[in-house]
Amino acid sequence: MALRRYELLQSAFSRFRRIVSGTVTKMIDARIIDIDVKDIRFPTSLLADGSDAMHTDPDYSCAYVTIKTDRGHEGYGLTFTLGRGTEVVVQACKSMFGLVKNQTTTQIYTDFASFWRKLTSESQLRWIGPEKGVIHLATAAIINALWDLWARIEGKPVWKLLTDLTPEQLVSTVDFRYITDVLTKEQAIDMLRKYEPYKQEREELLRRNGYPAYTTQVGWLGYSDQKVKDLCAKYLSLGFTRFKVKVGQNLEDDVRRCRLVREAIGYDNRLMLDANQIWDVNEAIGWTKRLAEFKPFWIEEPTSPDDIVGHAEIAAALRPHGIAVATGEMCANRVLFKQLLQMRAIDICQIDSARIGGINEILSVYLMAEKTKTPVWPHAGGVGLCEMVQHLQMWAYVCLRSSVEDCAIEFVDQQHEHFEDPVLVKDASYKLPTLPGYSTKLKDDCILNYTYPEGKKWT
Numbered sequence: 001m002a003l004r005r006y007e008l009l010q011s012a013f014s015r016f017r018r019i020v021s022g023t024v025t026k027m028i029d030a031r032i033i034d035i036d037v038k039d040i041r042f043p044t045s046l047l048a049d050g051s052d053a054m055h056t057d058p059d060y061s062c063a064y065v066t067i068k069t070d071r072g073h074e075g076y077g078l079t080f081t082l083g084r085g086t087e088v089v090v091q092a093c094k095s096m097f098g099l100v101k102n103q104t105t106t107q108i109y110t111d112f113a114s115f116w117r118k119l120t121s122e123s124q125l126r127w128i129g130p131e132k133g134v135i136h137l138a139t140a141a142i143i144n145a146l147w148d149l150w151a152r153i154e155g156k157p158v159w160k161l162l163t164d165l166t167p168e169q170l171v172s173t174v175d176f177r178y179i180t181d182v183l184t185k186e187q188a189i190d191m192l193r194k195y196e197p198y199k200q201e202r203e204e205l206l207r208r209n210g211y212p213a214y215t216t217q218v219g220w221l222g223y224s225d226q227k228v229k230d231l232c233a234k235y236l237s238l239g240f241t242r243f244k245v246k247v248g249q250n251l252e253d254d255v256r257r258c259r260l261v262r263e264a265i266g267y268d269n270r271l272m273l274d275a276n277q278i279w280d281v282n283e284a285i286g287w288t289k290r291l292a293e294f295k296p297f298w299i300e301e302p303t304s305p306d307d308i309v310g311h312a313e314i315a316a317a318l319r320p321h322g323i324a325v326a327t328g329e330m331c332a333n334r335v336l337f338k339q340l341l342q343m344r345a346i347d348i349c350q351i352d353s354a355r356i357g358g359i360n361e362i363l364s365v366y367l368m369a370e371k372t373k374t375p376v377w378p379h380a381g382g383v384g385l386c387e388m389v390q391h392l393q394m395w396a397y398v399c400l401r402s403s404v405e406d407c408a409i410e411f412v413d414q415q416h417e418h419f420e421d422p423v424l425v426k427d428a429s430y431k432l433p434t435l436p437g438y439s440t441k442l443k444d445d446c447i448l449n450y451t452y453p454e455g456k457k458w459t
Helices: 002-021 086-099 105-109 112-120 133-154 158-164 167-171 185-209 225-237 251-265 281-290 308-321 334-342 358-371 385-399 444-450
Strands: 032-041 061-069 074-081 211-215 242-246 270-274 298-300 324-327 409-411
Touching: 032 086, 032 444, 061 086, 061 133, 074 086, 074 133, 086 112, 086 133, 105 112, 105 133, 112 133, 112 358, 133 158, 133 358, 158 385, 167 185, 185 358, 185 385, 211 385, 225 251, 242 251, 251 270, 251 281, 281 308, 308 324, 308 334, 334 358, 358 385, 385 409
Parallel strands: 211 242, 211 409, 242 270, 270 298, 298 324
Antiparallel strands: 032 061, 061 074
């Protein structure tokens, strides 16, 4: 009995300390009353921006969600698309809104994992997933808007909102269903507690140094050789030491382009390759071995994103050649990530801020990756992806990983000018966001110009 009283006193004292330090605040109880969803598209296909072996003519786009409350607060979220089909994701967002309308912020954020499960497990809507495809893209847009709303209410950037949560609070946002054979709530809390004493020091390091970036801007498959050379020179001058090149359509072209890039950046800098899912398993192994002379650090998305066994075979075949396997931008949910990590099918874990079900599910992937000691290099570059993943990777450094030496955030210099709080990359490093939210709010003139099909740029 005495021990139990002592534990209760310790718990109360711990909560008091968190309140005093500002990590627990009284939530504004705002009711969600409306949603606005827009189809935003940019004609990037005109200049081959974003082109790769599988997606030859993408128009970078997004389903853009604004969640409105009765207290005047709004949250902004999005999910990335490539043009055609965005209208389907927009409709899915509208269909799911019935599960969000009239909920209060207190109801959602005090038991966020349960709310997330309610959103992803609605007995009729889940049939067209479950937890994958269009319905999960829509989930991401709505969940991203809800995190942006929470951060704006708290007056913090999302990375700071996440780092200020206690381990127990953060873990309470994650749905552990289907992944407890790899990671339990208790294990996740213990992992987060381990790094708590270092949080302030790491946050200060980020403020001073930022977070390392790598660039894919030099490597789009539709670019001419001269444009690739010019871009390599540009990004070297900006301090970049990590470069990614798209491959997979034609082997001889890949050999030529990899040689061209290596001549431009030298062998002291890192080169990564990305096939965007175009190969069969044996083809991926043979093709990548042919490019091994260029010393690639990794081959990204070498085959179908759903083929766990195939990725494991490719990884096993390429490790003796010093080539890692990376994937994740098209990985549909935490369960597929769990299997990729369990089977050592990947050496580099790549989360995407809009592919799986928003921050709640992404946190579970970070935690599993840390449990299996797999570095996370976030996928970015699409509309708003750089803006969002910077928050996630910075949280992970402050609260979960001990180093930035073996990780970097992808950077592509496209569409940032359309956001009210765009990324700031200087000396090849992402600088800490300082404004409240998830950096996802688009400027009014962007919405006016690029809403499809009635926007000025489309008419």
